[in-house]
Amino acid sequence: MALNGLAAVRKDQSRMSEAVAIYEDILGRIEESGHTQLPTYAGALNDLGVAHLIMENHAKAAGYLQRSLDAMEHVNRPEDEALFEENRALTTISLAQAHRSMGNLDRAAELYDQGQRELERLYPDGAPQLGVVLNSQARLAQDRGNLPAAIDFQKRSIAMLEKTLRGDHAHKLVPMVNLARLALTQGDLALAEEWAGKAMAMADRLYASGAPHPLHVNALSALAAVRMAQERREEAATMLGFARDMLPRIDSVPRSTSDRIAGQIGELCADRSRPPLSVCRQRDE
Structure with missing residues (x-):
């Protein structure tokens, strides 16, 4: 989708208010069309949640990301099952970040561990996504006052x-x-x-x-x-x-x-x- 590509460009340029407006437009179009059973609907909710996460609108981010995970339970599964599972794991990790930022540390820990386990299953030899979740685990350990674990x-x-x-x-x-x-x-x-x-x-x-x-x-x-x-x-x-x-x-x-x-x-x-x-x-x- 051309709009999705434009939103991604704006996000990479740190023009987040523009990216959010485009993602909201995409989500509205999908909901208006009634195609909420397609994986693109869960993806649009995730993209909007991540954009709000970057802007530190943590409660809004958590709402969209949870809706994305809920939608994934009901959408028509794509042929690329591994990609779908990876996206679900990444959405889970993003939701964990939102909960950590709101001070819900136990819920964040549960979600981080869930997402990390899924990524380790998908990528036993390692992947950039695992590097990102390890950084997130460090932030959680720091919030809990465990600096040696955070540094590790x-x-x-x-x-x-x-x-x-x-x-x-x-x-x-x-x-x-x-x-x-x-x-x-x-x-x-x-x-x-x-x-x-x-x-x-x-x-x-x-x-x-x-x-x-x-x-x-x-x-x-x-x-x-x-x-x-x-x-x-x-x-x-x-x-x-x-x-x-x-x-x-x-x-x-x-x-x-x-x-x-x-x-x-x-x-x-x-x-x-x-x-x-x-x-x-x-x-x-």
């Missing part, structure tokens, strides 16, 4: 993605940034610097020549946090200034991303006894 999951996620994806890829960048942040939280500055540096280099290769992207902002934020911990304030200020300047040029920036940048700048500028940094002067103007 992030390392396994990166290893799986390195094994199954060639070259630079956004899927690799996400757990690299997350591992840097986790290491910093645990006080392992060397590990944090290693992975923040790798993430920054990859983000530059992926996004420096194109339109600003939230993942580029996240990489800048992670390395800036390391530089702040190292008392390299000027370097951190430069990175955070770049990140802040990117935000207005990104459609539908996740609230957590903009809040993190604002919080880091606030922390950097809080010490009035030190010479003012440019990023602080610009903030105060």
Whole structure:
């Protein structure tokens, strides 16, 4: 479907409000036609749920994703049964992410485990999808206060993605940034610097020549946090200034991303006894 392709392009461009509008149009057309027994209906519900998940509209995301799973119980099964089962597993994992973000950790754990088991059955030798769910398991372990387990999951996620994806890829960048942040939280500055540096280099290769992207902002934020911990304030200020300047040029920036940048700048500028940094002067103007 041409509209579906256009929505996917807009999502890849981080133009999420446009992507959501297109996905809503697709869903409305399917419901109006009465073809809700086709796999495309469950797919449209999933696509809309994932779009809301990216925009951090977690309750809306959970609603669409649950409807997608419910629809999968009643749709006409396609000839490619393995692809259908993979899509069901990925929808389950996305629903787990929505529940985790809403604080429903037990439900999230149940759904993550269910989705991971299904993917491991489908891909016994590994797949990028398994790298993504391992990253999600890391976030859940962190929410539960188990930092050693979270770091282990992030390392396994990166290893799986390195094994199954060639070259630079956004899927690799996400757990690299997350591992840097986790290491910093645990006080392992060397590990944090290693992975923040790798993430920054990859983000530059992926996004420096194109339109600003939230993942580029996240990489800048992670390395800036390391530089702040190292008392390299000027370097951190430069990175955070770049990140802040990117935000207005990104459609539908996740609230957590903009809040993190604002919080880091606030922390950097809080010490009035030190010479003012440019990023602080610009903030105060």
